[in-house]
Amino acid sequence: MAAKPESAMDTPLLLHPRAEPGAAPPPRAAPAPPARTPAAAKTTARRRGDSLPCRPWLEHLHAHLAVARSGEDPEGVHQVRVAAGRLDVWLQMGRMHVLRDDLRWLRRQAAAVRDLDVLLLSGPPEPFMVWLLQHYGEERRRLVASLEEPRLDGLLAALAGLPPLPRASAAAFLPRIGARVLRRGRRALRQRDAVEAMHGLRRALRRLRYALEWLGKRPRELKKLQEAMGDFNDTAVAVRLLRSCPEAAALAAYEQALAQELERRRAAALRAWTHTVPFLEESVHAWNCS
């Protein structure tokens, strides 16, 4: 599909112009730029608008790796995963294959600690909490060790060297990501009992939202749906971990409450999905036509 200029991105009016995301990193103090003539400044601004550098989220990743290593704030691990996910989508929009496996590796390294962080903050019953805390220590040691691997240094260095993406070319990838979300949604509705189908939809949605945010759009409709999917996922993780806990037999009431909560959240997520489908179909159609 031919790449389209700015106007292509302005067509889907359903999407809201984006203020910088709350999770975006604070801008680093940059050296003062050399004085420019107004014409030169205008050209530079136009060039910046036409390209998408990965630098903001690479700096975000750098900043939160330090927090993730120290363990002083669970947000550090979470933001490492967020930044890695956003950079992965950036590479995908640039039709790049390399470095995506490395970013997925980084997200996987941090996944277990993140799941445990979320579950511990929800206040599980004591025998489960004790087991989770033991598990947590092991997982944190494993994470910190993996953050010392040369692969991470290589990943950060390689990302720093990549040139910005042309905006129009990145935007031309949206229909493909949007169509995938619709496919995953249909599958989730068909396989209502399959947790994996819900995960597939959640991941596809997340990628679409990140792609749109790279392009300066803030789709509120997707964010709400993603929150509903995230709630479902949190409960699904709790159910999965409880099954691995040796004390599970003594926690039958908690297990039952979790199972009910999982069903309630699944229904809420699928309702949210059903409400969002027309918006998504219209958006994908607009991206295809633009």
Added chain:
Amino acid sequence: MELFLIRHAAAEDASPEQPDADRALTRKGRKRFKAAVRGLRRLDVRFDVIRHSPLLRSVQTAELLAPLLDGQTVVDPRLAEAPSDGLLAGLSGARVALVGHQPWLGELCAWLTAGDKGHGEAIPIDKGGLAWLSGDPVPGQMHLLALFPLQPLRRMARK
């Protein structure tokens, strides 16, 4: 293990204004290496893993090799320095491509085949060319099966 030591394709010349790590492949280098990849495909070469250095010209070369990949890519900063035990310890898979730079690929080739890094300069690996080794990735334990400059690989693509 079959090990392919692949030197990055032709890149921009070094200049004082640009960090060495940011040198990109030239248009011609990219085009020629794409043809070489087609040549490798005709030889039924596939990779389980492509490990590459983090320097841009190596990242871009690894990207061009992606059509030959059945598994994962891994970025490894040890490919942008003299070969080390750590680099060898990280190698796994049946068909592995290492995308890197001279003189270190030559040194690695000499180390793996002759057990001595010192003769690396005697092994010519052109830009976009490769050395094809077989055996255990242990110093002195691999056999050099072929040295392919870029040109014959490109010619193979045309046949």
